Amino acid sequence: xxxxxxxxxxNEVSTITGPYEKKGPLSNYFDxxxxxxxxxxxxxxxxxxxxxxxxxxxxxxxxxxxxxDIDLFISGDLLNQITASNFAANNLKIxxxxxxxxxxxxxxxxIIASNMLEANQIKNCICSVSSHNNAAEKQFRYPVxxxxxxxxxxxxTTTGAASAYLSREKSKIKVESATIxxxxxxxxxxxxxxxxxxxxxxxxxxxxxxxxxxxxxxxYDIILSGDLGIYGKAILKDYMxxxxxxxxxxxxDTACMIYDLDKQPVYSGGSxxxxxxxxxxxxxxxxxxxxxxxxxxxxxxxxLHSTTSVNEKRSIPSIAHAISLEAII
Amino acid sequence: xxxxxxxxLVKKHTPKENRLYNGIIAFITGGxxxxxxxxxxxxxxxxLNISTKEAGTFMIITLIFIGCLLTCFGFFDKWVNxxxxxxxxxxxxxxxxxxxxxxxxxxxxxVTGIGACMLKLTGSVIIFGVVSAYIFGMxxxxxxxxxx
Numbered sequence: 001x002x003x004x005x006x007x008x009x010x011n012e013v014s015t016i017t018g019p020y021e022k023k024g025p026l027s028n029y030f031d032x033x034x035x036x037x038x039x040x041x042x043x044x045x046x047x048x049x050x051x052x053x054x055x056x057x058x059x060x061x062x063x064x065x066x067x068x069d070i071d072l073f074i075s076g077d078l079l080n081q082i083t084a085s086n087f088a089a090n091n092l093k094i095x096x097x098x099x100x101x102x103x104x105x106x107x108x109x110x111i112i113a114s115n116m117l118e119a120n121q122i123k124n125c126i127c128s129v130s131s132h133n134n135a136a137e138k139q140f141r142y143p144v145x146x147x148x149x150x151x152x153x154x155x156x157t158t159t160g161a162a163s164a165y166l167s168r169e170k171s172k173i174k175v176e177s178a179t180i181x182x183x184x185x186x187x188x189x190x191x192x193x194x195x196x197x198x199x200x201x202x203x204x205x206x207x208x209x210x211x212x213x214x215x216x217x218x219x220y221d222i223i224l225s226g227d228l229g230i231y232g233k234a235i236l237k238d239y240m241x242x243x244x245x246x247x248x249x250x251x252x253d254t255a256c257m258i259y260d261l262d263k264q265p266v267y268s269g270g271s272x273x274x275x276x277x278x279x280x281x282x283x284x285x286x287x288x289x290x291x292x293x294x295x296x297x298x299x300x301x302x303x304l305h306s307t308t309s310v311n312e313k314r315s316i317p318s319i320a321h322a323i324s325l326e327a328i329i
Numbered sequence: 330x331x332x333x334x335x336x337x338l339v340k341k342h343t344p345k346e347n348r349l350y351n352g353i354i355a356f357i358t359g360g361x362x363x364x365x366x367x368x369x370x371x372x373x374x375x376x377l378n379i380s381t382k383e384a385g386t387f388m389i390i391t392l393i394f395i396g397c398l399l400t401c402f403g404f405f406d407k408w409v410n411x412x413x414x415x416x417x418x419x420x421x422x423x424x425x426x427x428x429x430x431x432x433x434x435x436x437x438x439x440v441t442g443i444g445a446c447m448l449k450l451t452g453s454v455i456i457f458g459v460v461s462a463y464i465f466g467m468x469x470x471x472x473x474x475x476x477x
Contacts, residue, residue, distance in 0.1 A: 145432050152344045200335065
């Protein structure tokens with residue numbers, strides 16, 4: 001399912017991160033970074049809601065609007081029942097849609113917003129996502145202070161929140177088209193192998209996107225995947241070649257960009273709903289505004305498991321949504 | 330792509346864990362833990378005038394306390410991550426696993442948090458420890474009688 005848009009723009013974005021992202025190579029591109037994991041709150045879950053809310057406040061400040069001017073707030077995160085988003089929405093009091101497709105939530109939000117804007121149902125929208133390393137570790141893996149060794153293929157959930165303001169007013173970043181992905185499952189059961197779980201979903205969505213729009217892979221200046229990590233990246237490149245005969249040359253993975261993989265203790269790279277938008281909204285948008293990149297395909301991908309499904313030894317399904325962004329000269 | 334073919338592809342790109350290196354590190358750190366334990370026993374025996382058996386219990390309590398305390402200070406996880414089996418097979422690993430769970434859940438309340446979730450990782454160790462102690466105790470009783 002692919003849509004084309006004529007009149008949807010991302011006017012402004014905001015990015016807030018935690019300490020590990022601050023020490024990473026993109027730290028200068030973020031609007032704000034914290035040195036600890038609590039951000040002045042009592043628990044990690046509250047802290048995640050806080051940065052999500054902060055990122056929306058920061059965004060409203062940047063565009064000189066108040067929350068009463070906003071028609072719709074779409075948000076997602078990793079916590080059970082997406083509580084970070086729900087609690088932030090409770091304070092924001094903007095009409096709200098909570099979404100979940102794990103780490104693909106960011107693009108899912110952008111697609112919903114773009115469709116509603118294109119159909120003239122709303123005049124503007126804020127799309128947000130957040131993730132918090134400690135809150136996610138506690139929920140999905142082991143206690144945070146537990147030091148049991150993890151395999152090298154493990155990814156490290158990013159701490160941060162990213163928000164984007166979309167409207168029909170012309171700006172430098174245009175939402176050009178988008179593809180809604182289908183759920184894939186090639187039988188991987190290991191929750192520490194997220195890259196392997198999600199690579200087929202990304203490949204499938206890229207292929208559908210190119211087919212639907214009759215485009216060649218070289219149409220894009222760069223293809224960005226969300227949170228695959230170094231090993232997942234290698235799997236995707238091979239899989240794409242074998243399964244679809246597509247060579248991924250101008251391709252990067254946001255999980256490998258947000259951290260310094262040689263120096264930081266982040267295993268195979270970043271993950272979490274915030275990973276892809278944090279990199280895209282900061283570093284990639286900067287390149288687009290400087291005209292170094294014009295056509296960008298962002299393919300965010302999410303692993304759709306729960307701790308129960310993994311314990312019950314069911315294989316892990318995954319999904320990827322793609323959105324094509326263009327720099328307007 | 331077939332599922333098994335994909336699994337082969339994944340296997341090709343899955344990095345090998347460095348077992349020999351990990352084994353050597355665990356061997357050395359585990360050995361150091363043993364030396365520390367023995368040192369504590371000797372100290373307790375000579376200064377507290379107690380039997381070696383009692384000193385052993387004192388030593389275990391000391392190591393549990395240190396494991397818990399260092400976990401609370403926030404850097405023991407990095408040690409365990411480095412030493413691997415050298416630190417989590419000894420009693421320090423049990424203390425560390427229990428304490429880290431307690432820290433995670435303390436804000437969810439005394440009963441619903443710490444009480445219910447403290448043994449999240451270590452509960453199975455206790456359950457299967459007790460069950461296997463019972464089974465092997467019975468085997469010993471049946472084969473050697475109860476007098477050994």
